[in-house]
Amino acid sequence: MPASPDQPPPATQASVSALPAPRPQDRIDAPAVAGWASGQRDGWGLGTGLAAVAIFFFVQLIVSLAMVIGGAVAMGLPDGPDAAVALQVALEDLPTWATLAAAVVGQVASLGVVAWFMRARGADRRMLGVTAIRGRFLAIGLGLGLVGLVATVLVTAALQSILDVEDPAQQSLVDVAGEGSLTTVLVLVAAVLVAPVLEELVFRAVLLPPLVARLGAPLGIVVNGVAFALIHLELVFAGRPGLAGLAALAVLGTMLAWSMHRWRSLVVPIATHAAFNGVTLAIVIGTG
DSSP: OOOOTTSOOHHHHHHHHHSOOOOGGGSTTSSSGGGGSTTSTTOOOHHHHHHHHHHHHHHHHHHHHHHHHHHHHHTOOOSSTTHHHHHHHHHHHSOHHHHHHHHHHHHHHHHHHHHHHHHHTTOOTTTTTOOOOOHHHHHHHHHHHHHHHHHHHHHHHHHHHHHTOOOOHHHHHHHHHTTOHHHHHHHHIIIIIIHHHHHHIIIIIIIHHHHHHHHOHHHHHHHHHHHHHHTTGGGGGGOHHHHHHHHHHHHHHHHHHHHHHHHOOTHHHHHHHHHHHHHHHHHHHHTO
């Protein structure tokens, strides 16, 4: 009997039935990097990611500077033409813990503004990769943090050997953390708690998806890692040793981006970042 017009030929039916079922991560509404891409139903574009990076940077800068200057002014400044000089002296005389406290407040303010910005753009927890905190994710993060520490040490050592220089950054960190218990606590809060959450939200949850959508996963992950390193440009100002540190941070940032792409959960890169910073601080302070 000939096939009716509404019935596909047997070969077509067989070919359709032979197609593999779509994987959960391939669905447009799945909490995966591909589901956040520009042009997708629940995604955002690269402009939004770059705007989040700008907010991240400028809110920290403005709030921290306002607090530092406010603290200096509160110490009492004379009126007249000498006020600018007096302000400069007061800023130099501020205790380290006050400067660190201003930095922490700036980080928290930046976190809040970025979260509000993404919420206003229609992003929810699922779209940002915010999942339940599972022991498996924490263990993966701890392991990757240790691997990242070894990798960055090797990269830094290799480049410093090529450049024939020594890195003074570790001794500077020891000096800062050794100024008192309050200063040490603020360093730990900033580096182990606040910075990992803020930086992973901005760079992995927000900026990574449109980069992967535009460039593909391998290149998008590498570009994300390099962008993460570039926000630490203060290392460059330390001189040639800073370039080695910047390259090492690019390696770390690439690992963090890969972990987000691999496990689709912001918990993993946050745990990795926190473990990296925490172990690094413990080693540097303990051996200082």
